[in-house]
Amino acid sequence: MRVRSGGAVLALLVILLVAIPLALPAAHVGGGRFRGTDGKAVDVIVRMRPDYKPWFHSLWSPPSAEVESLLFAIEAAGGAGLVGYALGFARGRTRLQEQERRHVPH
Amino acid sequence: MHIMEGFLPAEHAAGWTLAAAPFVIRSARAVKRKMEAHPQAKLLLGLAGAFVFLLSALKLPSVTGSSSHPTGIGLGAILFGPEVMTLLGAMVLLFQALLLAHGGLTTLGANAFAMAIVGPWAAWGVYRLSRWSGASLAVSTFLASALGDLATYITTSIELALAFPDPAGGFPGAVLKFTGVFAVTQIPLAVSEGLLTVLVMNQIVMYNRDELQDLAFLSDEA
Incomplete structure (x- = not known):
């Protein structure tokens, strides 16, 4: 029980860490548009070296933000699914072993 | 920490690819060896890989007004x-x-050098050091995963600064600019990654005792 509530506290802290930037007034969080850092790094390059042209382009790009978010959701869901399966499998197996130990006549 | 396609000059791209390739080959052998020696840990290895897929798909907002992702x-x-x-x-x-x-x-x-080579070695080093100095499993796990995450983003900044030195400040100036984009944003995200890693580690330690003993992971505390 102690460990389980510890997990809840950890999860709550993560939710707070994500929620606080979103809840702050935009002026306090650099305009608050929450663009990706990958794109911002490209901005820095373009400002320092306006002559630099990327010499290779992605073979395929998601055609829209919706398709991109679909693919990210699939990646996250697949990862979360396997994490949950592995944790649940180990937990159920441990429970079964404990039950068997209790029921075996001595 | 993704350097976008085409945004490293060709010689830098080739250099990092050559630098990363032997690590990837050695890693493939290490995975095979590990699985042959510890067949019952396969599901746990799957979990570790799935955790990377999951966390690196989560683009989280940070207090800097940018979004980025943990690495897992x-x-x-x-x-x-x-x-x-x-x-x-x-x-x-x-x-x-x-x-x-x-x-x-x-x-x-x-990108592999930053996330798949520097990241895990930094995390592992911090973990060993932290355990050696007597910190608990939870504290060591937190420090290792959070600092490993930060190390990845600092490496990306250095890679970019090597390719694009600042016209005024040179390489150090460019490191400052790129860490300004990546590292500061990453601090709260690294904390999130640390917390989530401890959350999962607690479950693994509770319910995967056999696998962990087989991997000699718990030998120093059991």
Whole structure:
């Protein structure tokens, strides 16, 4: 029980860490548009070296933000699914072993 | 930490690819060896890989007004050692380069060096050091995964600064500019990654005792 509530506290802290930037007034969080850092790094390059042209382009790009978010959701869901399966499998197996130990006549 | 496709000059792209390749090959051998020696830990290795897929797909807002993602590398580096995570991290980066246009094939070497080589070795080093100095499993796991995450983003900043030195400030000036983009944003995200890794590690320690003993992971505390 102690460990389980510890997990809840950890999860709550993560939710707070994500929620606080979103809840702050935009002026306090650099305009608050929450663009990706990958794109911002490209901005820095373009400002320092306006002559630099990327010499290779992605073979395929998601055609829209919706398709991109679909693919990210699939990646996250697949990862979360396997994490949950592995944790649940180990937990159920441990429970079964404990039950068997209790029921075996001595 | 994704350097976008084509955004490293060709010689840098080639250099990082050459630097990363031997690590990836060694990692593939390490994964095979690990699985042959510890067949019952397969599901746990799957979990470590899935954790990287999950966390690197989560783009989280940060207090700087930018979004970025954790890496999930620390968990597997702690459980299986840093070598094993290079292959798993590189696979995730390849997936994102091909299907999500995040990162790229020409920048795969540099990105793998940051996330799949420096990240796991830093996490593993911090973990060993932290355990050696007497810190608990939870504290060591937190520090290792959070600092491993930060190390990845600092490496990306250095890679970019080497390719694009600042016209005024040179290489150090460019490091400052790129860490300004990546590292500061990453601090709260690294904390999130640390907390999530501890959350999963607690479950693993409770319910995967046999596998952990087989991997000699719990030998120093059991």
